[in-house]
Amino acid sequence: MVRSGTAGRGAAVERPTQLGHNRRASYLLASMRGRRYTSPDKEASSMLQRQELRKAGLKITLPRLKILELLENSETRHLSAEDIYRQLLGTGEDIGLATVYRVLTQFETAGLVNRHNFEGGHSVFEMDDGKHHDHMVCIETGEVVEFVNEEIERIQKEIAKSHNFELIDHNLVLYVRRIKKESDA
Numbered sequence: 001m002v003r004s005g006t007a008g009r010g011a012a013v014e015r016p017t018q019l020g021h022n023r024r025a026s027y028l029l030a031s032m033r034g035r036r037y038t039s040p041d042k043e044a045s046s047m048l049q050r051q052e053l054r055k056a057g058l059k060i061t062l063p064r065l066k067i068l069e070l071l072e073n074s075e076t077r078h079l080s081a082e083d084i085y086r087q088l089l090g091t092g093e094d095i096g097l098a099t100v101y102r103v104l105t106q107f108e109t110a111g112l113v114n115r116h117n118f119e120g121g122h123s124v125f126e127m128d129d130g131k132h133h134d135h136m137v138c139i140e141t142g143e144v145v146e147f148v149n150e151e152i153e154r155i156q157k158e159i160a161k162s163h164n165f166e167l168i169d170h171n172l173v174l175y176v177r178r179i180k181k182e183s184d185a
């Protein structure tokens with residue numbers, strides 16, 4: 001016979017173990033999918049994200065922390081909301097797609113991320129590191145490549161100047177397709 005008091009205590013003690021199981025399961029799931037698993041206990045790594053959220057004037061919430069962490073540690077710099085949602089699922093985070101969208105929009109407003117609406121695909125987001133770069137997008141695979149070309153930068157300023165304008169900003173996207181090797185034909 002288990003008295004209710006004991007059962008209550010028992011449940012309280014059991015919870016961390018269960019969490020541990022879930023985390024192990026998430027880890028297994030993540031490694032099975034070939035994704036990097038970030039331990040939720042990594043307090044130190046989220047310190048930076050906490051500071052960044054505070055600096056951006058955003059309250060610290062778990063979805064915001066997790067999404068910022070993911071954006072900063074991702075090997076791919078340009079991620080869609082769906083990419084982020086799927087990667088969170090892979091690490092066992094229960095954050096809905098609508099929340100991902102909302103948080104990304106908040107990040108964009110706060111100047112933490114840049115949104116690109118490339119043609120023929122959905123919006124992709126990247127951390128705003130303050131450095132300018134242009135993009136090319138593969139129309140077949142959606143692959144995004146970053147580049148900076150000093151000559152293009154200079155010519156654009158010159159064109160604006162020749163029209164009596166000062167260049168404030170620009171957004172250059174090249175839509176590209178891989179050149180097929182002769183052996184592929």
Ligand SMILES: [Zn+2]
Binds near residue numbers: 133
């Ligand atoms: Zn970029």
